[in-house]
Amino acid sequence: MKYYLKFVFLYTVSCFVTVATHAQDVPVKNSKEKPISPDLFGIFFEDINYAADGGLYAEMVQNRSFEYNPSDRKGWHSLTAWKYLAEDFAYGTLTVETSEPLNENNPHYTVLNIEDEGQGKGGLGLANSGFDGMVLKEGENYNFSVWSRLFSESAVPLRVELRDKEGKVYGHTTWTAESTDWKKYEARIAVTQSTDSAYLAVVAKGKGKIALDMVSLFPENTFKGRANGLRADLARVIADMRPAFVRFPGGCLVHGDGLENMYRWKNTIGPVEERVPQKNIWGYHQTAGLGYFEYFQFCEDIGAKPLPVLAAAVSCQNSGGTWRIGSIGQKAMPLEDMQDYIRDVLDLIEYANGPVTSTWGAKRAEAGHPQPFNLEYIGIGNEDKITPGFEERFKMIHDAIREKHPEIIVVGTSGPSHSGEDYEKGWEFAKRENVALVDEHYYEKPEWFWNNRERYDKYDRTVPADIYLGEFAAHDTDRKNTLRSALAEAAYMTHLERNGDIVRFSSYAPLFGRVGHTQWNPNLIYFTGDKVLRTVNYYVQQLFSVNRGDIYDPGLVSPSGRGKDKKAFVVSGVKDSETGDIIIKIVNGEEGELGADINLSGLDISKAEAECILLTGNPVAENTFEAPETVVPETRSLRVNETFTYPAPAHSLSVIRIKL
Template sequence: MNRFTKLASFKKIILLAGVACSCALVAQSQTTGGKKISTDLFGLFFEDINYAADGGLYAEMVQNRSFEYSPAERREWNPFSYWEYITPGYSYGKISVETNEPVHANNPHYMVLTAEHVGHEESFKGDAGVGIKNPGFEGMVVKAGEKYNLSFFARQLSEKAVTLKISLQKKDGKNIAETNISTASKDWKKYTATLTASETYDTASLIILAATEGQLALDVISLFPQNTFKGRANGLRADLAQLLADMHPAFIRFPGGCLTHGDGLDNMYRWKNTIGPIEQRVEQRNIWGYHQTVGLGYYEYFQFCEDIGAKPLPVLPAAVSCQNSGGTWRVGGTGQKALPMDEMQDYIQEVLDLIEWANGPVTSEWGAKRAAAGHPASFNLEYIGIGNEDKITPEFESRFKMIYEAVKAKHPEITVIGTAGPFHSGEDWEKGWQFAHQLQVPVVDEHYYTDPKWFISNQYRYDKYNRDSSEVYLGEYASWGNKLRNAIAEAVYMTSLERNGDVVRMASYAPLFAKDKFTQWTTDMIFFNNTTASLTPNYYVQQLFSANRGDLYFSNVIKKDAKDSSLAASCVQDSKTSDIILKLVNYDSAVAKTMKVDLSRFKKMQPAAEKTVLTGDANAQNTLQEKNNITPVTSAYNISKTFNYTAPPMSLTVIRIKMK
C-alpha cells in the first residue's frame, strides 16, 4: 500500500486550505474545536559526537581516568595518554601499566607507581615525590571556593603504606587545592577526598605524588565538581545541562544515532555495559574516533530525563551494526554486520531486560538492580527505539521483526519506534516504510539533513501522510548551517510539524553538542568549550517551539498569501494552561510581511499577551567569541480579536496569550 495514495476515512478527509495557517492539506475540518496533536512533539537528541559526553556534558574532569585509551581509537593513544610521569625534588622511580589483577575484569588496565627515592622539598619550591599529572580535557576549570570530589582505587604493593600528596596545580607549579591520603590496604580500596580551590583557574592539572618511598597500584582516578546538575554524583556539567533543561523538551533520545549500532558488532552500544559502579562498566572505542568511558550511561540518561521532566527514549541496535562500519561512511554502506541467529534470543532478552530495569518492581531481577543504584521507583519508560537509520537488508528485517514481536508480546504498553534509513527519500526510506506497514510498527524514525531551500519547498510533506498508518518520529534533522537563515528555515518546517502533529509524534534536531576544536560534525545546536557555551539561532528556534508546545492545533486562525512560501504560521493551545500560542515565520531576508490573525473563536482572552521575536541578519550566527549576535527578545504585546501582525524579515515570532 502506497503511503501517499491511500484515502483517509471520511472523518479525516483532507482539505485544501487556500489562505490559512496551514495553507495546505489538513487532517480534518476545525470549525469549532482544535485538532488533537502529539504532546511529545518536540524533544532532544543526544549523541556522544563532537566530545559531547566525555569532556562535555559528563562532568568528569580527568581524561583517561582508567588507563583504557588505546591505539585502536587513535594511533597516537595508549594507556599512558594524558598522564605525565613527574619526579619533582630530584626524586626518581618508575611507572607501568599492568593488567594482572585489575579492580574489575571489565576495567583491565591500571597503573603501578614505584617511588624509589623521594627528594627533599627544601631543595626547590614545591612538593617532592614520584607521581603522575593529568591536565583533563584541555585543562581543568576550577573556581575559587568551590569543592571538587576526588576518588580513586589504590592497592598497596609495598610493605609500608605510601603517603600521597594530591593537588590541583597551576601551570607555574602553584597548588590551588591540596590534600594528603595514605594507603591502608593491600587489596583494592576506594579512597575519597574533597579539594577546595583557593582561586579561579581554567587550565589546572591534577597531581598525584607518592611522597614516601614504596609501590602502589592506581585506577579509576576521578575528579568531579560538587556543583553538578542537581548535585548528582557522577553527574553532569551544570551549565550545559541547564541549557537543555531550559528547552523544556518533551523527551530525550539517547545514546545516539550511529553510536547506537556502532562500528561493527563488537562496537554496538550494549546498555548493560553502562550501568552499575563506574569501575565495572565496559569502556570502548567511540564510532566518531575517540573514547567513551560510558560514565554517562543508561542510569545517568534516565536520571537526567527525570530531573528535567522529559520522557526517556532509549534507542537500541536492531542486532546489526552501522552499514558504514569499517570506514565506509557515505561510500556505499557495505559494512553492515548482523548478530548470528544463535545469539538472537540472548539479545532479545537484553532488550526485554532493559524494559524491566526501567519499569520493573524492585522484586524483579533488573528492577532490583535499578533500586540498588538508588532509584527504587519506576522510570516510567514509554518508548523504545529499535535500530538507527539502518540499511534495510534481509538481515536487518529478520532481526528487527524478532525483536519487535518479542517486545510487543511481553510489553504491549511500550511504543516501539522503527527506522526508515538515513535519508528523506530513496531505497532505504521506501523499504523501511513498506516493512513498517507490514509489521504495523506504531512509529517510524526518519532522518534527513539538507539545505534550507529543501525545508521551505517541503513544508507540506507530512500533510500528505496517511493518518491511518504508522506515525512519524523525525529523529534527526537540520538544515546545513548555523546561520539565522538555517534556523528560520527550520522554523518554517516546524510549523508544519505542529500542523501535522496528528501524524508526526515526535521530532528532534541533531546533533546537539559540539566541543570547540573537537568537532566531527559541523552543523550543531550548541557549541561549547570548558568554560562557556554558544547558543546558535537553531537552539533558540528549537527552544521557542519546545517551550511553547500545545496539544490542540487550530487552522484558519492566521492567514497569509497562499502563494508566498516564505511565510508560515501555526496556532496551538496548551490545554493544561489554556494558553493560545501563535507562531509566525517570515523567511524573506529583506521584506517585512503582514499576516492576519483572527482569534474570534477563542473566548475570554486577556488582551495583554507576551511576544518573543528572533530576527536579524540572515547570515548572522553566534560563536564562542561573539555569543549574542542573535538572541530572542521578549516584550509585552496587546492583542485583540482580530489584528494584523507584520513579521520582520528573517524572523520567528511567538505570541503567547493567556485566557481569563
C-alpha cells in the same frame, strides 16, 4: 536588531475574560481543528563531538582508568592525557600493568615504583591534563577519588594537588596508601581561586610501590547535586529547552563500528569502576560513566520522557570507516545469539519499569531509584540499511516486545535519508509489521526545508504508523549556525505542528559539540571547558518546545496581503489545553516586512495578556563565543484585538503567546 521591534507593538486593544484551562473547554472555532502530539519537540543526545566524556558527563580526568588504546584513535595509549612527574630529585618508574586488575572490565592500571621521593615539596607521580585543561571555580569543592593497591611493605603517603602550568596550587589533599588489596580513597578538595587551565597531580611522598586506577575528579556542584553526575551548565541549557523527551544514547553510536562495538546497555550500569569502556564509533573513547541509569535519571530530573534506542542486532552499515550512504559494512548478529540479545532488550524494560522484587528492578533500586522510570517508548535500530538481515532481526525483537510488553511502543527506522531505496523499504517493512512509530532522518540545505513544507501533509493517514523525525537540521554554507538555517528549520517545524496528528516526536541533531573536538557540524550547542554557546538554531528549538500546544487550529492565523504569495512566509496557530493559551508562530524568511492576520473572534479576550518573542537579524548572522548574543530572542508585551494584523519583520521568527 531592536529597531525591528519599534513597529511591532503598536496595537491597542480591549482585554477580557479568562478561558477555561481544559481541552474540552477551549472553544472550537472551526471543524479543521485537530489534536496534535504534546510531545512533538524534544532532544536527541548522542556521544558525538565529545558530548558525554569531556562534555555533559562531569568527570574532569581524561582516561581515568588508563584504558585508552590505539583502536580508539591512532596514537593513543594507556597514558594518553597523563604525564610522568619526577620532581625535586625524585626518581623511580611508572609502568602500565594488567596482572590482578581492579576487575576484568578494567584491566589496565599504573604502578609507581618510588625509589627516592625527592626533596622539598616534590615527589614522584603522574599528572592529568583533563579535557583541554581543568576549569576550577573559586570557593567550590571538587571530589577526588582513586583506587589503589600497595605492593610494598611500608605505607606510601601521597599528595593530590590542583595546579596550573606555573606550578601554582589551587587546592590539595593528602592520603596514605596502606592496603595490599584494592581500596578506594575519597577526599574533598576546596579550591581557592578560579582558573581554566589547571591539571591534577598525584605525587608520592615516600618510598614504595603502589598501583593506581580510576583516578577521578568531579565538581561537587553537578546538576541537581547528583553523584557521578552531569556538568551543571550543560545540563541546564538542555533543561531550559523543556524537552518533551530525550532520545539516547545515539545515533550511530548504538549499532557501533562492527558487532563487537555495539552499545550494550548492561555494560553501562552499576558501579562505575565495573562498567565496560570501549571505542566510540566517532573516533575516541567512551568510559560508560554516563550510562543508562544516569540517562534515565536526567530525563526524570528535567521532566522529559525517556526514549532509549537499541541496536536492531546489526552493526552500522558504515562500519570500518566507509562513511557513505549505501555502503555495505553492516554485519548481522548470528541467529543463535538472538535469544540472548532479545533477553537484554526485555531486561532493559524491566530495569526501567519493573518492581524492586524483579531481577533488574532490584538493580535499579540498588542504584538509588526504587521507583520505576515509567518507560513508554523504545527505539530499535538507527537509520539502518534495510537488508534481509536487518528485517529478520528487527522482527524478532519487535515481536518479543509486543508479546511480553504490549504497553511499550516500539520505534522503527526508515534508513538514513528522506528518500531513496532504504527509505522506501523501511516504510514498506514498517507497514507490513505494524510498527507503531517510524524514525526518519535527514539533513539538507535551508532551501530544501522551505520547499518541503508539505511533506507530511501528503502522508497516508490510514497507515497506523506515526512519525518520529529523529534527526534533522538545515545545513547552511560552511555548515554554520546562521539565522537563515534556523528560520528554515522554524518554517519546517510549523509544518510539523500542522501534521502533529501523525508526527509524534521531532529532534534536532546533533545536540552538542565541544570546540576543537567535533566530528560533525553544525551542532545545536557548542561548549568549551567553561563556556556554553546557544546557537540561533538552539533558540528556535527552545521557542517551539517551550511554546508547544496540543490542538492545531488553522483559523487562528493566516498570511495577509503580499504574504499570501510568498514562499518564505509561513504561520501556525496552536492551543495549549492545559493552560488555555493561544500560541501563534510566524516565520518570515523574506527580505521585507509581511503581515499575518490573527483571528481571535469567538474567544473572550477581555482579560487577555499577550507577549511577543521575536528572533530576527541579518540572515547570515550567527552567535559566536566572541559575540554570543548576536541573535537572541527579545520579549515584549503585545496588545491584541479580536482581529488584527501583525507586521512580521524580515528574516524573523515571531512567537505570540496569548493568555485568555
